[in-house]
Amino acid sequence: MKIAIPANAPELDAVVEKRLGTAAYLLVVDLDDMSFEAVAGPSPSAGPGAGIEAVSIVLSMGAKAILSGFISPYIASTLEKNGIAVITPVGGRVADVIEKYKQGAFVQPSSLKMAPARAIPPLRPAFQKAARQFISILPFLTGVVLLVGLFRGFVSRELLMTIFSGHVIQDTLWGACLGSIFTGNPANSYVVGETLLNMGASLFGAAALMMTWVNVGVLQLPAEISALGARFAIVRLVAAFLMAIFVSILTVVLTGGHL
Structure with a gap:
């Protein structure tokens, strides 16, 4: 099974990015042997279509689950209806997130929940x-x-x-x-x-x-x-x-x- 994770570098020691559309890289990891492919994230010029472009990339690579800091509820719902698991919010080192996922720490997709209130950034x-x-x-x-x-x-x-x-x-x-x-x-x-x-x-x-x-x-x-x-x-x-x-x-x- 393959899962997709947005990251700030093309390696498993990278940090999970908050959004698919603004991630520098998209990692698609095969859980069976921990091999992975890293592709560049959407171009900054993609504008509002960046998130859709990122989803298209990971789906074309065969991912069956997406782990990210945030995915809009509508897109998450659409993905789940098509058999793609959506896990949010996720943060930290990519390798640690994968290990938690394999251990079943993420028991319920959170895309259908109300997003928690976030503090205003500095x-x-x-x-x-x-x-x-x-x-x-x-x-x-x-x-x-x-x-x-x-x-x-x-x-x-x-x-x-x-x-x-x-x-x-x-x-x-x-x-x-x-x-x-x-x-x-x-x-x-x-x-x-x-x-x-x-x-x-x-x-x-x-x-x-x-x-x-x-x-x-x-x-x-x-x-x-x-x-x-x-x-x-x-x-x-x-x-x-x-x-x-x-x-x-x-x-x-x-x-x-x-x-």
Whole structure:
């Protein structure tokens, strides 16, 4: 039997990470001979889809149980319905956690319980973590800036205006479609949205692109289907797309951006 554990290093002496989506490594351990595979955790640019991507990775490697510091109750419930045991909260050294699991110390999956209240973390560690995350996305942000430069060099304003003609519904739909495909870190969407505005696109199109950039994620659909099922993934994607269109139009109207 194989179990999966998020860890801060690719070894059994590593420390269990609190969340799957932010773990540096994912360890899949075979309890029969204690052999294990270590794969890199989700990319920092994965954004809200990081947890789903991590679940997809461990499931593809044949894990029958996941031990972690925290997993959202909905994802935990979905996994358990599909025969995957979820054990939380778990902390400490990976080897020690595995030994406790083999001894039956974790007798009841805790994902269906109410999560215990957690103390508010000190501000300094929170700022340090935020700074590390910002530094980690700088390469991706730089890449987007360079791509935007190429985009502006090869796509003329006249061509762009044939797509974003100033019509509310058309501009919003085009922006939502582009954002759904070119998904990524939220900070990148600000750069792309500003570029569209500077080239003459309407605020409706830019707002829709930013909304769907973060919330839809067509490129992440296979991983989401693998982790949560096709029905849930498709319904969520369609609902997020439609809501992004509605919220984009409402936001621009309420802020007076259409005047």
